[in-house]
Amino acid sequence: MWAPLVFVVVLALFPVQKAFASQTPSYQTRPKSTAVRKGETVTLYCSFHRLRNKPVMWLGPPNFQVIASGRDVDVNKYGRHSIVGDARRGEFNLKIRDVRPGDEGDYRCTVFSVPPAKDARITVIVPPPSLPAITGETMELRAGKGLVLTCRSVGGRPLPRLSWYNGTRKFVIPAADEDEGNAPGEVSLTLLVRFLSKWDNKANLTCRSDQGYPDVVRPQQTSAILNVQYSPTVKAELSSVTVTEGQPANLTCHAEGNPRPVVRWKKLAGGMPQNRLERSSTLYIQHTRRRDAAIYQCRAENGIHPAGVSTVSLQVTFPPTIRPSFEEKVSILFGQKLDFSVQCEADGNPSPKVRWRRKGTPLYFDNPLRFSRVGYGEEGHYQCIASSKGFPDAIRETYINVIGKPDVLGEPTSLAVTRGDSVSLVCEVASDPDPKEITWMWRGSDVDGDQQFPVGSDGNVKVRQESYEGGKSVKSVLTIQNTNSGRTGDYVCKAVNMFGSDQRQFSVEIIEPPTTMLAIVVAAVSVVVVLFVLFAICVARRKGWICDEAISGGRKIIDGINNTKLTD
Numbered sequence: 001m002w003a004p005l006v007f008v009v010v011l012a013l014f015p016v017q018k019a020f021a022s023q024t025p026s027y028q029t030r031p032k033s034t035a036v037r038k039g040e041t042v043t044l045y046c047s048f049h050r051l052r053n054k055p056v057m058w059l060g061p062p063n064f065q066v067i068a069s070g071r072d073v074d075v076n077k078y079g080r081h082s083i084v085g086d087a088r089r090g091e092f093n094l095k096i097r098d099v100r101p102g103d104e105g106d107y108r109c110t111v112f113s114v115p116p117a118k119d120a121r122i123t124v125i126v127p128p129p130s131l132p133a134i135t136g137e138t139m140e141l142r143a144g145k146g147l148v149l150t151c152r153s154v155g156g157r158p159l160p161r162l163s164w165y166n167g168t169r170k171f172v173i174p175a176a177d178e179d180e181g182n183a184p185g186e187v188s189l190t191l192l193v194r195f196l197s198k199w200d201n202k203a204n205l206t207c208r209s210d211q212g213y214p215d216v217v218r219p220q221q222t223s224a225i226l227n228v229q230y231s232p233t234v235k236a237e238l239s240s241v242t243v244t245e246g247q248p249a250n251l252t253c254h255a256e257g258n259p260r261p262v263v264r265w266k267k268l269a270g271g272m273p274q275n276r277l278e279r280s281s282t283l284y285i286q287h288t289r290r291r292d293a294a295i296y297q298c299r300a301e302n303g304i305h306p307a308g309v310s311t312v313s314l315q316v317t318f319p320p321t322i323r324p325s326f327e328e329k330v331s332i333l334f335g336q337k338l339d340f341s342v343q344c345e346a347d348g349n350p351s352p353k354v355r356w357r358r359k360g361t362p363l364y365f366d367n368p369l370r371f372s373r374v375g376y377g378e379e380g381h382y383q384c385i386a387s388s389k390g391f392p393d394a395i396r397e398t399y400i401n402v403i404g405k406p407d408v409l410g411e412p413t414s415l416a417v418t419r420g421d422s423v424s425l426v427c428e429v430a431s432d433p434d435p436k437e438i439t440w441m442w443r444g445s446d447v448d449g450d451q452q453f454p455v456g457s458d459g460n461v462k463v464r465q466e467s468y469e470g471g472k473s474v475k476s477v478l479t480i481q482n483t484n485s486g487r488t489g490d491y492v493c494k495a496v497n498m499f500g501s502d503q504r505q506f507s508v509e510i511i512e513p514p515t516t517m518l519a520i521v522v523a524a525v526s527v528v529v530v531l532f533v534l535f536a537i538c539v540a541r542r543k544g545w546i547c548d549e550a551i552s553g554g555r556k557i558i559d560g561i562n563n564t565k566l567t568d
């Protein structure tokens, strides 16, 4: 198992053994090109295998002069140079202290009879003595105008390359636009922005100078923060604000601009509210009144035209109120046919819904309250109701007072009264003012002239008068007791007041008592029944429906009837 592995290792080492066997030295470490900052120390590494005391030579600028042979350095000529490293291990490293620009060049580390390794170059970097400088206006810039900034760097080697950055984004400046005609040892790069916008305000523009060896000398940079002035813009926080009267209101505009704009408020119509506070961009009204409702303008100015303008509409809501546009009592003439209406006017925000209601009823009417024909029934209390959402209703009442001639209710009537019974004729009168009198008159069919019945008792005719419904109507009742045919005729009740009169007629007919009537009816019905039976029998006989027996039976029945009649 182990034997083949050992064999393989031996085979692999064989060429090395063979190289050791040859006696020529060979490079172990070849010097590498390097860059170093002026004044610092640099070491070029170089070591060999199998030197066997052969001298290592260091050659350097200018033109590969000998700097060191073995570990010997000409201290007069190369006071800052030395050979360091472990000689037994073949290390002959060249160390240069306090590097100077003159040390820059190609170096060679060689041993006689060994082909030299590639030359190593030392580049000496001298940073520019100062940061790049930016010239040009950066503070008094205006949106819409251009920007020209020049970045300049003096000194340093190699000369740095300049570039411009906006924040961390590099501006691409075409090579053709790079500055020319600089003094020796000076570079510059101009940044040109044709149009500045408000977005360029506070932009961080950086000029960076880079010598191309970031590990040796960090790129240097100078920044300028732009101050771009621009006209204000303003935006209302809310374009419409609604408050209830008496409550505070805040109208706010957000203004933006450079320099920082000043916001002023203006009411587009009428004077500004009295108890207001203007705090920066907020107009604060402590107690809004309905006349504060308006469009307000906020205007932002910062000295750069144009000014920024925005508006806020302030709505002030307030509860409905009813104007005293109608009297608490309205009198109208009874029977008036013209359109009569009561108009109710209400204020409020939101605009209230105005309706009428008869007091104490759930019946609503439109506004204006309109009567096409006025009767006493329309008299009463009416309420105008103004309602708007979020507020209690406003109510104003009026009393519609109907005045005029009496109105005797009901139509002319005919009635039949059984002789001996009593009858009451009711005459109901609505009237305002009350009727001076309600009189009853009788016009008999066989009596000449009218008879008048006074209130009170007159034999078997009585007149009684009563008022009810709080005196709005009057009732007069004429009662005839124990009627007889002599009382047939037309009874007229008549009411009179200062405006005129009205009347109603009752036609009364006295009829016979029901006992007599019943006898007549029974007799009439009996006759009809007998006649019908006789008729039916005659018909049946003629058609032959009844058999002989039946006929004889029928005869017996008829005989029976006859017998009955006879005995009767």
Ligand SMILES: *[C@@H]1O[C@H](CO)[C@@H](O)[C@H](O)[C@H]1NC(C)=O
Binding pocket: 166, 167, 193, 199, 200, 203
């Ligand atoms: C700089 O960058 C900002 C943000 O990306 C941009 O708004 C602005 O326009 C740039 N300014 C210039 C001058 O390029």
Ligand SMILES: *[C@@H]1O[C@H](CO)[C@@H](O)[C@H](O)[C@H]1NC(C)=O
Binding pocket: 167, 168, 204, 205, 206, 223, 225
């Ligand atoms: C400007 O940008 C540079 C590069 O990004 C940064 O180093 C510097 O701190 C910035 N300056 C300011 C004031 O932000």
Ligand SMILES: *[C@@H]1O[C@H](CO)[C@@H](O)[C@H](O)[C@H]1NC(C)=O
Binding pocket: 248, 249, 250, 279, 282, 284
């Ligand atoms: C109005 O704004 C002021 C501050 O500006 C604040 O104290 C107050 O609470 C605001 N009032 C209302 C009703 O928003």
